[in-house]
Amino acid sequence: MIKRTTIFVLQFSFLLQANAQQSLSKNMRGSNPLKTAGMNFKPTAATNENADSIAVRITKAAGNVYFLDCINGFGGGNVAASVGEDGILLVDDMYSSMSAKIESSLRTISPKPVKIILNTHFHRDHIGGNEAFNTSAVIVGHENIGKRLIQNNNESDPTIALLPKVTFADSLVINFNGEAIQMIHFANSHTDGDAMIYFTKSKVLHLGDMFFFEMFPAVYAEGGGNIKQLVTSLEKIITRIPPDAIIVPGHGKLATMQDLKTYVVMLKETITIIETKIKEGQTLVQVQNEKVLAKYDQLGNGGAQTTAQYTAMLYKLLSTNK
Numbered sequence: 331m332i333k334r335t336t337i338f339v340l341q342f343s344f345l346l347q348a349n350a351q352q353s354l355s356k357n358m359r360g361s362n363p364l365k366t367a368g369m370n371f372k373p374t375a376a377t378n379e380n381a382d383s384i385a386v387r388i389t390k391a392a393g394n395v396y397f398l399d400c401i402n403g404f405g406g407g408n409v410a411a412s413v414g415e416d417g418i419l420l421v422d423d424m425y426s427s428m429s430a431k432i433e434s435s436l437r438t439i440s441p442k443p444v445k446i447i448l449n450t451h452f453h454r455d456h457i458g459g460n461e462a463f464n465t466s467a468v469i470v471g472h473e474n475i476g477k478r479l480i481q482n483n484n485e486s487d488p489t490i491a492l493l494p495k496v497t498f499a500d501s502l503v504i505n506f507n508g509e510a511i512q513m514i515h516f517a518n519s520h521t522d523g524d525a526m527i528y529f530t531k532s533k534v535l536h537l538g539d540m541f542f543f544e545m546f547p548a549v550y551a552e553g554g555g556n557i558k559q560l561v562t563s564l565e566k567i568i569t570r571i572p573p574d575a576i577i578v579p580g581h582g583k584l585a586t587m588q589d590l591k592t593y594v595v596m597l598k599e600t601i602t603i604i605e606t607k608i609k610e611g612q613t614l615v616q617v618q619n620e621k622v623l624a625k626y627d628q629l630g631n632g633g634a635q636t637t638a639q640y641t642a643m644l645y646k647l648l649s650t651n652k
Contacts, residue, residue, distance in 0.1 A: 381405065381427040388435040389584075392576050393532025394507045397584055398435060400428070407456040410536045410578045411436060412529060414507030417445040420467075421527045421536040421578070423459025432459065446470065446506065448513055449494055450538025450580065451521045452478045452553070461491035470504075472515050473497040474523030474554065516540065516563035520547070520580075522554025526567055528575075535571055536578040540564060541590060543582030545632025546640035547597070549647065557601060557647045564594050581634060596626060604644040614645045 384403035391397040391410065398409035406424025409432065418436055423429065436444070449457045449471035460469050471494035479489055501514040509531035516524050520539040527536040539548065540560060549555040568591060577585040600623055607617045618638050623630075630637030 386431040386435045391534045395529050395532045395534040407580045408578050412507045413440045416507045417442040419446040419506050421448045422456040425458040426461045429459045429462035448527050451524050464491050469494045470496045472523040472525050518554050518556040519560040519563040520555050533575045535575050539580035541579040543579040543585045545634040546629045561597050605648050
């Protein structure tokens with residue numbers, strides 16, 4: 331069961347009114363989000379390198395929902411877009427340098443504007459585009475996104491423009507483009523502000539960075555993440571989402587619910603292996619040299635963490651929690 335799941339139904343007219351309430355964010359300051367050393371891409375960087383060469387690709391996922399990702403380089407995390415008569419609703423918005431390219435891709439399927447953006451968590455490779463969209467769209471996120479951004483703000487990297495205008499504690503529902511869109515918080519998974527977004531009619535699920543498909547995940551305690559809680563959260567999600575749903579992962583191609591189940595099995599197996607080695611008194615170097623996660627080396631070549639980096643991440647997280 332999800333604790334204290336209070337559903338707030340926000341009609342679109344209310345969100346438009348919220349967009350005019352600039353006072354919700356005027357006195358807030360942003361952040362330089364969690365530093366995730368060891369990532370082959372840089373989710374916390376203020377921008378991405380070689381942005382000019384990167385293109386945003388758009389493909390149909392299911393129902394009203396489209397899938398946006400980047401080719402020819404890393405422009406940020408994956409985006410879902412609900413497109414219909416009400417306009418366009420995005421889940422995440424990549425780095426800020428991709429904003430114009432996102433809009434250009436969207437114009438190939440609809441002349442409607444982006445009106446709402448839902449943030450899955452606080453890392454800039456997923457919400458950097460908030461800066462470009464914050465004057466024209468209502469940005470919604472879990473309350474911990476704002477707390478993290480305010481807490482970590484610094485003069486060299488101000489991020490006021492990244493703050494959500496509307497926040498929630500447990501869950502909410504937005505009625506948009508003819509379907510209910512559920513936004514539910516899962517605490518202390520990839521971060522402490524993670525939200526899954528489910529398009530109930532289109533049967534499309536965006537999991538943000540709770541799911542890295544065909545690669546190892548990144549979980550860091552500094553951002554409120556907990557690898558075992560991530561497993562618990564994903565198991566809860568699997569029980570409540572239909573088996574034929576399409577998944578937009580935070581990184582990687584479109585996936586199925588079976589792919590997510592396989593991912594959870596991998597997480598459980600790798601956690602058990604590293605936890606056992608820690609209990610045996612082995613050092614990180616010994617564990618890495620033994621190549622205990624060699625079974626999953628293909629994931630180490632997926633574009634996020636290498637097998638050695640993932641091993642080090644698990645070792646640190648599980649040593650801290652023992």
